[in-house]
Amino acid sequence: MPERRLGQLLGLMMVAAVLLNFPMLALIERWAERQGLPLVPIYLFTVWAAVIAVAAWLIERRGED
Amino acid sequence: MGSLASSAILVSLVYLGLLFALASWGDRRAEAGRSVIANPYVYTLSLAVYCTAWTYFGSVGVAAAQGVGFLPVYLGPTLLALVFGGLVRKILLIAKAYGITSIADFASARYGKSGTIAGLVTVVALVGSIPYISLQLKAVAVGIELLLAQDGPGTVERAMGADSALIVALLLAAFSILFGTRHIDATEHHQGMVLAIAFESIVKLVCFLAVGVFVTWTLFDGPVDLLARAAEAGLAERLGFAASSLTAADWFVLTILSGLAALLLPRQFQVVVIENLEPAHVKRASWLFPLYLLVINLFVLPIALGGLILGGTPREADSFVLALPLVHGQGWLAILAFLGGLSAATAMVIVETVAVSTMISNDLVMPILLRMRALGLAHKPDLTGLILGVRRAGILLALLGGYLFFHGVGEAMGLVSIGYIAFAGVAQFAPLLVLGIAWKGANRNGAVAGLSVGFLVWLYTLVVPSFVTAGVLPASLLTEGPWGWDLLRPTALLGLTGLNPVSHCVVWSLAVNTGLLTLVSLLTRPSDLERLQAILFVDVEESRRTPRLWRGEARVGALEELLVRFLGRPAAEAIWRAEGARRGRPLEPEEAADARLVERAERQLARAIGAATARAVVASTVRGETVGPDALMEILDETQKVLEYSRRLEQKSNELEAATAELKRANERLTELDRLKDDFLATVSHELRTPLTSIRSFSEILLDNPDLDAEERAHFLRIITSESERLTRLINDVLDLSKIESGRMDWKVGPADLGELVRTAVRAAEGLIAEKSIALEIVVPNDPAPVVCDRDRVIQVVLNLLSNASKFVPQPGGRVRVELVRRGPAFEVRIEDNGPGVPPAQRETVFEKFHQLTGDLNTQKPTGTGLGLTISRQIVERFGGRIWVDDTALGGAALCFTLPVGSELPARAAA
Numbered sequence: 001m002p003e004r005r006l007g008q009l010l011g012l013m014m015v016a017a018v019l020l021n022f023p024m025l026a027l028i029e030r031w032a033e034r035q036g037l038p039l040v041p042i043y044l045f046t047v048w049a050a051v052i053a054v055a056a057w058l059i060e061r062r063g064e065d
Numbered sequence: 066m067g068s069l070a071s072s073a074i075l076v077s078l079v080y081l082g083l084l085f086a087l088a089s090w091g092d093r094r095a096e097a098g099r100s101v102i103a104n105p106y107v108y109t110l111s112l113a114v115y116c117t118a119w120t121y122f123g124s125v126g127v128a129a130a131q132g133v134g135f136l137p138v139y140l141g142p143t144l145l146a147l148v149f150g151g152l153v154r155k156i157l158l159i160a161k162a163y164g165i166t167s168i169a170d171f172a173s174a175r176y177g178k179s180g181t182i183a184g185l186v187t188v189v190a191l192v193g194s195i196p197y198i199s200l201q202l203k204a205v206a207v208g209i210e211l212l213l214a215q216d217g218p219g220t221v222e223r224a225m226g227a228d229s230a231l232i233v234a235l236l237l238a239a240f241s242i243l244f245g246t247r248h249i250d251a252t253e254h255h256q257g258m259v260l261a262i263a264f265e266s267i268v269k270l271v272c273f274l275a276v277g278v279f280v281t282w283t284l285f286d287g288p289v290d291l292l293a294r295a296a297e298a299g300l301a302e303r304l305g306f307a308a309s310s311l312t313a314a315d316w317f318v319l320t321i322l323s324g325l326a327a328l329l330l331p332r333q334f335q336v337v338v339i340e341n342l343e344p345a346h347v348k349r350a351s352w353l354f355p356l357y358l359l360v361i362n363l364f365v366l367p368i369a370l371g372g373l374i375l376g377g378t379p380r381e382a383d384s385f386v387l388a389l390p391l392v393h394g395q396g397w398l399a400i401l402a403f404l405g406g407l408s409a410a411t412a413m414v415i416v417e418t419v420a421v422s423t424m425i426s427n428d429l430v431m432p433i434l435l436r437m438r439a440l441g442l443a444h445k446p447d448l449t450g451l452i453l454g455v456r457r458a459g460i461l462l463a464l465l466g467g468y469l470f471f472h473g474v475g476e477a478m479g480l481v482s483i484g485y486i487a488f489a490g491v492a493q494f495a496p497l498l499v500l501g502i503a504w505k506g507a508n509r510n511g512a513v514a515g516l517s518v519g520f521l522v523w524l525y526t527l528v529v530p531s532f533v534t535a536g537v538l539p540a541s542l543l544t545e546g547p548w549g550w551d552l553l554r555p556t557a558l559l560g561l562t563g564l565n566p567v568s569h570c571v572v573w574s575l576a577v578n579t580g581l582l583t584l585v586s587l588l589t590r591p592s593d594l595e596r597l598q599a600i601l602f603v604d605v606e607e608s609r610r611t612p613r614l615w616r617g618e619a620r621v622g623a624l625e626e627l628l629v630r631f632l633g634r635p636a637a638e639a640i641w642r643a644e645g646a647r648r649g650r651p652l653e654p655e656e657a658a659d660a661r662l663v664e665r666a667e668r669q670l671a672r673a674i675g676a677a678t679a680r681a682v683v684a685s686t687v688r689g690e691t692v693g694p695d696a697l698m699e700i701l702d703e704t705q706k707v708l709e710y711s712r713r714l715e716q717k718s719n720e721l722e723a724a725t726a727e728l729k730r731a732n733e734r735l736t737e738l739d740r741l742k743d744d745f746l747a748t749v750s751h752e753l754r755t756p757l758t759s760i761r762s763f764s765e766i767l768l769d770n771p772d773l774d775a776e777e778r779a780h781f782l783r784i785i786t787s788e789s790e791r792l793t794r795l796i797n798d799v800l801d802l803s804k805i806e807s808g809r810m811d812w813k814v815g816p817a818d819l820g821e822l823v824r825t826a827v828r829a830a831e832g833l834i835a836e837k838s839i840a841l842e843i844v845v846p847n848d849p850a851p852v853v854c855d856r857d858r859v860i861q862v863v864l865n866l867l868s869n870a871s872k873f874v875p876q877p878g879g880r881v882r883v884e885l886v887r888r889g890p891a892f893e894v895r896i897e898d899n900g901p902g903v904p905p906a907q908r909e910t911v912f913e914k915f916h917q918l919t920g921d922l923n924t925q926k927p928t929g930t931g932l933g934l935t936i937s938r939q940i941v942e943r944f945g946g947r948i949w950v951d952d953t954a955l956g957g958a959a960l961c962f963t964l965p966v967g968s969e970l971p972a973r974a975a976a
Contacts, residue, residue, distance in 0.1 A: 005150070006148075006150055006151045009147050009148060009150060009151075009351070010147075010148055010151070012147055013144050013147040013148055016143070016144055016147065017144055017320075020140050020144075020320070021313070021316065021317055021320070022313030022316060022317065025306050025313075025316070026306070026313070028306075029305055029306045029307065032305065033305070038292060038295075038301060038304035038305075040132075040133055040304060040305055040306050041132070041133050041304050041366055044133060044136055044140075045359070045363070048140065048143065048355070048359055049359060051143065051147075051355070052143070052352050052355045052356050052359060055147055055351060055352040055355070056352040056356075059150075059348055059349065059351060059352055060349070060352075
């Protein structure tokens with residue numbers, strides 16, 4: 001895999017680690033309490049799916065291998 | 066439908082049979098070179114062995130109590146998978162380049178092929194695996210109990226005996242042995258096994274989704290309805306982060322821990338690294354594997370919530386997946402649910418035990434057995450049976466260990482708590498592995514220190530508390546610390562609180578582990594081999610391009626023997642054929658193996674028996690790497706032989722040199738003789754011409770002048786006669802000399818009386834002496850003087866000397882004295898005169914050929930031939946005497962010669 005793509009995936013991992021960890025979770029939790037909705041699981045699964053989608057796009061897009 | 070439990074057991078057995086058939090087919094396809102698993106999808110599904118009974122049953126259990134608290138276990142691997150392309154690719158390159166067979170092997174190879182590291186990692190992996198295996202046993206056992214309970218009390222339960230967990234353990238052990246240890250594969254890929262567990266990953270996913278769909282859309286009217294009902298039941302709180310009972314730090318630590326576990330658990334390392342066929346597969350797996358994890362977790366919360374809404378308690382939630390279909394009369398769905406759980410558990414157990422048993426045989430038992438000289442294993446012709454036996458025993462050990470843990474501790478704990486113990490255990494490999502491939506400075510001492518202390522911290526902070534939970538150890542240990550030492554409380558070490566027990570353990574153990582690894586590595590010096598291995602691992606891309614060098618040498622035949630012993634004959638021969646084909650000629654047993662071949666052999670062996678063991682056995686064959694006493698003696702012996710040979714060579718060379726010198730001398734002598742001969746011939750011709758010229762010229766005068774008076778004619782004729790005599794003498798002398806010198810002289814050797822010989826010679830010379838009126842004095846005693854000689858020749862010598870003397874004495878008044886005396890072992894004859902004498906400078910040269918004394922005192926034309934003294938010397942020396950010129954009281958020269966005293970006198974008759 002080219003260096004650039006490895007770098008992009010590493011960046012994606014960093015972003016995902018931040019989004020799937022405490023500061024963001026605490027914010028969502030606060031917001032969910034006000035809305036009265038079970039937003040934390042929905043948020044986690046959505047971010048998770050988005051991260052996978054971006055990774056799939058980065059890895060599978062044509063023309064760079 | 067008969068009893069549900071018996072149907073489930075029947076289905077399970079059919080399923081396991083199917084799995085085995087699938088594995089055999091996969092193996093056959095692999096042997097035929099048409100692998101069915103060589104694609105990223107099967108690879109991804111094999112990675113999903115990560116999802117075990119823990120995921121299948123336990124996640125719902127956690128979700129029921131802690132909501133999203135079950136998720137870090139899957140988010141961690143997702144994050145890690147994103148960087149598979151960098152991290153795992155590098156590990157794969159290393160593993161393939163150096164024939165790595167397990168995580169213990171990897172660690173050992175990195176740290177100088179250390180047996181200590183290999184053994185330590187194996188022990189940690191084994192100890193860490195046991196709780197995890199017990200988790201699978203517990204899940205399957207609980208499932209069976211549930212199904213049995215549905216049939217009503219009694220019946221099958223009694224038939225099976227009470228202990229379903231033991232039966233499950235033994236069945237799984239048998240199954241794993243069948244799967245994993247059918248043969249020692251030279252490539253150590255278990256393609257059939259990978260195919261089977263990929264299939265199991267599909268089964269468990271489908272089964273779990275089926276239960277999830279059933280709960281969400283059959284028991285409820287879809288997710289919206291489910292959420293509404295949950296809110297009604299007051300369960301909305303359960304979905305918040307707060308309900309997870311995890312702190313921000315716990316969440317973070319558990320995410321990292323799970324990410325590490327997805328690579329470092331023995332079975333994960335096995336499927337991710339060892340069983341990988343093509344590094345390119347890793348790329349697609351980096352998003353497909355997270356996708357699998359996402360999908361299998363979609364229905365965890367719905368099932369948990371559904372179970373709780375329908376009256377289940379969080380304590381029972383581990384069995385919701387099975388219980389919900391059962392309670393609602395869905396017998397076949399329940400069997401399917403059980404089957405999914407079984408597939409999750411069997412997949413884990415098979416791969417885990419194969420991985421751990423490989424480590425036990427390669428990295429723990431075989432090195433020890435091989436080192437025990439008494440067993441003589443190093444000389445056994447075939448070790449494959451032994452290796453397989455050790456692996457089978459290892460599988461049994463792991464499963465029975467799991468069973469005992471389940472009985473002692475596991476029954477009191479939730480599935481996930483047990484799983485975390487294993488996670489934290491294998492996380493101890495992370496520092497030595499990650500630093501090992503990133504930092505060349507990490508060395509063996511550091512790795513041993515970090516791993517062993519990290520392992521102890523793990524035991525103390527996580528395993529000990531689990532024994533407390535199980536009631537094996539007193540609760541006061543946790544609340545008050547050992548012997549009341551507050552700071553040593555296992556779950557609050559040094560007073561660290563605010564973390565759950567798992568995070569607490571991970572933080573402490575990894576901090577200590579990493580710290581010690583770094584510190585000790587910086588403070589101690591690595592061996593050369595460690596440094597080499599560190600470079601090979603860290604710079605694997607560069608290293609792979611440069612061939613490694615082996616010091617020392619080995620015979621091809623010895624190496625092949627080694628391969629046959631550890632891999633079996635067919636595998637060894639296949640390798641040798643391939644190597645021969647690459648060279649374009651078959652390998653000869655007696656030829657020396659080159660570095661490449663030795664390395665290939667070591668790599669092949671490493672694939673079967675691990676780097677540390679392979680190193681040891683190859684080193685025993687290749688001389689020069691590790692020199693034992695035997696090898697040392699052999700080398701000494703060889704050196705001695707070489708020295709001896711060299712000494713003989715030197716001797717020969719000296720002899721040759723001597724011979725050459727002799728030849729050279731002979732050659733010089735020959736050249737000299739040749740020159741002498743030429744000189745001699747020139748001189749002889751000259752000496753012959755002088756009298757001839759004289760004879761010829763006087764003859765011509767006589768011819769030309771017929772009227773010469775008689776007196777004149779007589780004078781000329783006298784000259785002619787005298788010159789003719791001289792010519793005759795000369796020719797006689799030349800003939801004598803040439804005879805003597807060429808060794809053709811006919812000597813008549815016999816005993817003689819030297820006195821008698823001298824007197825005879827003097828009598829013969831009387832005329833000559835009288836003619837010149839020389840006063841002759843003879844001092845020859847009458848005592849016998851016995852010598853051994855040719856008497857005529859010795860008389861010739863004396864005559865010669867007398868004639869010489871008479872030539873040089875003054876006229877008149879000439880005096881000659883002849884004396885014979887005995888001096889020690891020889892008789893000396895002295896012939897003295899009162900002539901002009903011989904100057905000291907010429908006393909040796911007078912014996913040379915044609916040397917004639919010239920000088921002011923001798924105005925007379927020499928009458929000798931110039932050969933007399935030369936011949937005399939030859940004769941005297943022939944009989945062991947010597948001849949020389951001496952001073953004399955008479956004033957002239959004294960010519961003396963000696964002859965050795967003989968033992969006997971001549972017989973009277975002969976004399």
